[in-house]
Amino acid sequence: MTQSIPRSSTAPVPGRGSALTLPRDCDVCIIGDDVAGLLMACDLAARGLEVVLFPTPGDVPALGLDAALAPGFRLPAAELLERLGPGDAAEAYRLSVEAVRRGLLLAQKAGVPLGPKGRLAVARPAAAGLLAAEHAAVEVLAPETSVLVGAEDVAALLGVATFAAALGLAPAHRLDAAAFRAVLGAAAAEGEITLMPQVTALAVDVHGLRKYVTAPRLKVRAYQLVFSGGAALRRVAPELVPSLVPTPWVAGRFHLPGAQVAYAGLVEEVGGTGLRWHWDQDRLALAAETATLVRGRGAATRVLRRHGAALAPPMGAAVGQTARGVMLAPTRRGMPLIQEGEKGVWYCATDGQDLAHGLMGADLICRAIADRDDRIRLFSPFGLEPAGTRPPSRWSRMAGYWRRRFKAAFEAQTEPGSAPLSPHGAPEVAAHGHAGRALSLSQRAVRAATALAFPTAQPPSRE
Numbered sequence: 001m002t003q004s005i006p007r008s009s010t011a012p013v014p015g016r017g018s019a020l021t022l023p024r025d026c027d028v029c030i031i032g033d034d035v036a037g038l039l040m041a042c043d044l045a046a047r048g049l050e051v052v053l054f055p056t057p058g059d060v061p062a063l064g065l066d067a068a069l070a071p072g073f074r075l076p077a078a079e080l081l082e083r084l085g086p087g088d089a090a091e092a093y094r095l096s097v098e099a100v101r102r103g104l105l106l107a108q109k110a111g112v113p114l115g116p117k118g119r120l121a122v123a124r125p126a127a128a129g130l131l132a133a134e135h136a137a138v139e140v141l142a143p144e145t146s147v148l149v150g151a152e153d154v155a156a157l158l159g160v161a162t163f164a165a166a167l168g169l170a171p172a173h174r175l176d177a178a179a180f181r182a183v184l185g186a187a188a189a190e191g192e193i194t195l196m197p198q199v200t201a202l203a204v205d206v207h208g209l210r211k212y213v214t215a216p217r218l219k220v221r222a223y224q225l226v227f228s229g230g231a232a233l234r235r236v237a238p239e240l241v242p243s244l245v246p247t248p249w250v251a252g253r254f255h256l257p258g259a260q261v262a263y264a265g266l267v268e269e270v271g272g273t274g275l276r277w278h279w280d281q282d283r284l285a286l287a288a289e290t291a292t293l294v295r296g297r298g299a300a301t302r303v304l305r306r307h308g309a310a311l312a313p314p315m316g317a318a319v320g321q322t323a324r325g326v327m328l329a330p331t332r333r334g335m336p337l338i339q340e341g342e343k344g345v346w347y348c349a350t351d352g353q354d355l356a357h358g359l360m361g362a363d364l365i366c367r368a369i370a371d372r373d374d375r376i377r378l379f380s381p382f383g384l385e386p387a388g389t390r391p392p393s394r395w396s397r398m399a400g401y402w403r404r405r406f407k408a409a410f411e412a413q414t415e416p417g418s419a420p421l422s423p424h425g426a427p428e429v430a431a432h433g434h435a436g437r438a439l440s441l442s443q444r445a446v447r448a449a450t451a452l453a454f455p456t457a458q459p460p461s462r463e
Helices: 035-046 077-084 086-110 125-141 151-158 177-190 230-236 297-308 313-317 355-371 375-382 394-413 433-439 443-453
Strands: 002-006 024-031 051-054 067-069 114-123 146-149 165-175 193-195 201-205 211-215 218-228 247-255 266-269 275-280 283-289 319-328 337-340 345-349
Touching: 024 035, 024 211, 035 051, 035 177, 035 193, 035 218, 035 345, 035 355, 067 086, 067 355, 077 086, 077 125, 077 375, 086 114, 086 125, 086 165, 086 177, 086 355, 086 375, 114 125, 114 151, 125 146, 125 165, 146 151, 151 165, 177 193, 218 355, 230 345, 247 297, 283 297, 297 313, 297 319, 337 355, 337 375, 345 355, 355 375
Parallel strands: 024 051, 024 218, 051 193, 114 266, 218 345
Antiparallel strands: 002 201, 067 165, 114 165, 146 165, 201 211, 211 218, 247 283, 247 319, 266 275, 275 283, 337 345
16 A cells, blocks of 8 residues: 655755665665654664665654653553553663663763753642652662652742642753754764655555655665654554644743742643643743644743743743744653554654653664564554544544643642642552652651752753
8 A cells, every 4th residue: 555645845855865866775764854763764874774764844843841861651650560561561661761871871972961950740739649659660660760759849949839749750861852853863964874855745655575665756665664753654654543643732931030940850740731841040941731722922921821820920020932832742642652563664653852762762673673672562552553543533632631621620629638748748648568668758868869869950051
């Protein structure tokens, strides 16, 4: 079957591919030049394979925040244990830790500045029990990679008393994803990789021993075909990935003169709709999930000011610098899509805000192609939807968003009785296993662990 892919740009990509004649044979053809696609191209070419790379114009834009280079997944760790079993779940989590270390090493070698350390998941009182359960499960998967923080310490770190608990992951860093991708793109342009031009139409035949990628005046035959990034998948095989639909967010930056926040790592709220942010001294970068795409800077600014009031009460005095509605690339139920479809056809779609997932997917696919490493099977339970599955409608997504909003608002009104707090500000839960031990830590021990895992760091210079 041949599928057509509409494209939105005809600007050529610099490289040897712009002057090619038909046909072109290669070992691996990669469609998609996101971080994972560029990493795969560089890695496979270094292994001696002939690689052809097609860029994917018009992919989902970033939120305007730095990306997170941190272990773990958005799927709760307890659910990961249930889906995969203790052994495979621990191996999947370990792969994410290895991806973080690889990313840190690549960034340091390439001269990409690392941002402040740390990533925190925070919760209001009604949802604080979720963090206690998550900490207990992460301790089973990868001991000593997470720390549970009580209300007092969260308030000291973030400068507001909105949140009852936080869960930090280590190792974790902020990283400028655009700078990281630019370095990888330069390496691909200089390496033994054929960079094809951007085209207005592309047809792909994924059946048979050889895969065919055809464009006007261009044709590529490859033994292995990789789709990297949600944009490539949605255009090539929308009937296979009905759940890979971008979700609307609004993102922007604000200047709050005089604001002083101790914690400069990435922060994300759990237990409601999406909310992510980080501070750069007195500047706040903020993103929030919305029911529909927000159009216009004024409307985006108003939405962000409303959400930002829980993070920095004097938002009325904040100077809005940028604000816009964006569509964020999704993941499969909180997990990256990393799998082999038909023999020799590989898929890698990750949230661009979680760089470790792209690094992990690139490594797993490269090892599967070059070394016949089968660890990619760990992610098969989170793979493509069966053929014929209907995608969620716009109205069902909106209903899901408002359902989460109303649930969070209702729980906030009943939170005094719904999640009793311990003397340390964390929710009381049954004292069993790792959760009981974590919550019985003294305040001094929690502070020491937090300082060790997430020391305050000044943001790197962007000049």
